[in-house]
Amino acid sequence: MHTSFGLTLVVNHACNLRCSYCYTGEKIRRPLSPEIGRKAIDRAIRSVCREGTLELSFFGGEPLVEAELVLDLVHYARSIADRVDVRLALSMTTNGTIESSASWSVMTLPELELAISHDGLPGVHDGQRVTVDGQPSSLRVQNTMARLFDAGKEFRVVMVVQPSTVDSLPDGMEFLNALGVRRFDPSLNLWTTWNQTDGERLKSTIRRAADFWGERLPECSVSWFDEKAARATGIPMTQTARCGFGHGEIAVTPAGNLFPCERLVGADEPSNPMRLPGNVFDGDDFLAMTSLADMCSPECAPCHLKSLCSTKICRCSNYIRTGDVNRPDGLLCLLDQACYQETIRVLESRFLSSN
Structure with a gap:
């Protein structure tokens, strides 16, 4: 049994944005059924020991396309977890542009670790993250963040970094910080080509981002440096099921297929080499999933x-x-x-x- 287990539910492949660097495949409407979601939750909770933690995450597409389903599955997970004395930790990343009452209810769940995607300077963001009809989305995301500030809801901001925008990251952090953002999660676009010159520019950006972080400690958090600081100073870090990669972590798609990580699902094609054997309905828990050997390169x-x-x-x-x-x-x-x-x-x- 696991002391913590990570379950990511891909609630739909659909999305209301068309980001230039998206890696999740065609934006077709293929929602997760409540039956598949509940079965996945049942199996995940049976994989966790008493007083352990189920880390339940929602992914897409854009997960708030299915906000009502997310609320239903959170309610279901709470009821089952309480019954068997398992803690529930929730997380979700959203593009912050869906304004329905259900989406607001999801984002403001007290126990939800919420992340909002925004790439920093409005011009940079709007150059990469547009609506289906090609309209900019930065202002809509800023409005959502302002509402969250007013509601007292904490969140972090995910900022995608790629060669065409790497130089602007520190300025983007400055911009968002002026709006009130205190937690930053820069994320490299790993699906594109980075040449040697791009690497040198990335190192320069990391240095400037570190200066931004250092000047605002301890009020600001930047994921690139927080973990390194904890490791370097011996500060105990909260244990998490990520990255269990198929052993302590499973992603379940709308088709009920299993993957070791949600970032590898794509369009959920049968030919995907990272698709795990079986289906969500094939067992009662996820304990048969074997762990990888320790990395030795x-x-x-x-x-x-x-x-x-x-x-x-x-x-x-x-x-x-x-x-x-x-x-x-x-x-x-x-x-x-x-x-x-x-x-x-x-x-x-x-x-x-x-x-």
């Missing part, structure tokens, strides 16, 4: 940061970049090493300035 042997490396944790990122869950590529190594180095630089600077 020869290329990593000489790296002095390998004990602190994130690439051995996020197997799906490795697979996206190299086709091998146990082998990172130069981009992932660059990101990990640069973030660690800049974290140490900022922490040392703050320590010296305080003494």
